[in-house]
Amino acid sequence: MDRAELVELLSPEGLRLLDGLPEWDAKADIVKTVADLRKQGHPPGLVATVLSQAKLRHRARAKFGPFASRMLFTEPGLEQATRLQVAALHAGRFARADVGHVADLGCGIGGDALAMAAIDLEVTAAEADEVTAAIAAYNLTPFPRVRVLHERAEQVALGGIGGAWLDPARRTTAGGTTTRLADAADYSPSLDFAFGLADRMAVGVKLGPGTDRDLIPEGAEAQWISVDGDVVELGVWFGQVARPGIGRAALVIRGDSAHELTAPADSEDAPAGPLGDYLYEPDGAIIRARLIGDLARTNGAWMLSPGIAYLTADTAFDSPFARGFRIVERMPADERQLRQALQARGIGTLEIKKRGIDVDPAALRTRLKLRGAERATLVLTREQGRHVALLVERL
Known part of the structure; x- marks a missing residue:
């Protein structure tokens, strides 16, 4: 979505049209749907944009549940967004550590900031991409204690803020195609910047579950999370939001239940033996x-x-x-x-x-x-x- 498409979508006509569409149905006759909307006098660009948003909202229900029906998305933003169930766990860490004001640096469409704001944390959210920042601002409008900035993470003034959450961009989009970045050195913001913030505040960093383990700093808590059998992220935690004595953790979420196995470090493999029953x-x-x-x-x-x-x-x-x-x-x-x-x-x-x-x-x-x-x-x-x-x- 470019800036012009977003402006049209955020117009009263655009939002009314989007919210008035029926639930997305992949089996529906999309050609007929487009024709019907055009007959109603809606511009072709707006029709394409709202139908794209309707499809993204449908996909987003897996991560955001019923909240998705009142949110806006970009394709890469939805791909990288944290599931609301997991974002609530991130927010809980900051709340339990008495970090009342969190900087969400690289907030994307605002999923983690939404979870933080929902438990009354003050949030300064920053996003380098203009369109994504505007979408985050729209999604976070119901929360008065959230401020959204169109700024790079490295430019945000952090005075008076007690903690930071970073989800470095691990994908790049060019010509409508989104590509996963293979080299952590290309992440935005960089891992050096993200991990370096731990010298001054409580910090959590979300990374892909397959991240090279050699990149995990000594002394940090590394927690891998799986949801219904799918490993969704590696969280690296520092300072007040890291748990003492825990260097490795595996949190397994299935449905409404969650179980965790923790250890100070990697555990030694058990000996190998013959097949049992x-x-x-x-x-x-x-x-x-x-x-x-x-x-x-x-x-x-x-x-x-x-x-x-x-x-x-x-x-x-x-x-x-x-x-x-x-x-x-x-x-x-x-x-x-x-x-x-x-x-x-x-x-x-x-x-x-x-x-x-x-x-x-x-x-x-x-x-x-x-x-x-x-x-x-x-x-x-x-x-x-x-x-x-x-x-x-x-x-």
Whole structure:
């Protein structure tokens, strides 16, 4: 969205048209919808803009719930925006640390600032991109204690502000195409600037979950968060908002429940051993935080093979940090024999999970020529370095 499109969208006509549209339906006849709106006298540019916003609002419900229906978005802004459920956790850190005024530097469309303002924190939000800053201002209008600035993070005067939250831009948009930045040195603001603020105030920095661990400063708290099985972020915390004695944390959110595993540092992997009666797949946040060893030792499990994130045990255990499977049968590792074995069991629908094996599950599924009414789950991995194929059922 460019500046002219935003001005048109924020006009009384534009906002009335957007708010009057029915819920976005991907199956609807978009050509007919456009034609109908044009017949009503709306300019073609405005029609395109409001329909784009309607689509973004529909997608945004996954992150913002019902709030999305009264917010505005940009494509990259929505991509990087924090889920409201997780943003509330960020805000809670500052509130518990008695940081009453937070600078949201690089606020994007305002998702984190919204969560902070909702618990009555004072927020100074800054965004370098003019259109995105205007959208953030619109989204944060209901909160009188929020000030939105069209400024680069590095230019914001921080006097009297007790804490800072930064979500450095990790994508760049050119010619309508958004590209993820591979080099952390290209983030905006830079990590040197973000981490450097910790010398003067309480600081939290949101990064991608796959961020190079060597970039995490010594002494910071690093928390990986997964939501419904998807690892969504790495939060790096300093000062009052970092918890004493915690260097690594994995927060696992599923539905309305949340569970966390913490440690002073990376945990040592558990020893590898032979396959037990049960197989466990640790949550991605546990894997990213390198707390697999602690998870194994807590539950009497061990690694199936060094360096591969599967655990095994002789007795079943229930943990929010791992999905469990009962081993039904060892299958032949040879592809031809595996195909024959699956066909003999009438398995026509097969979920394939793999770790430590160089195979494309979709291509393998085609080559297996499955047929039959039965469903099954197959795990392809290594047991103490050797290839194994395991027929399993979820606990």
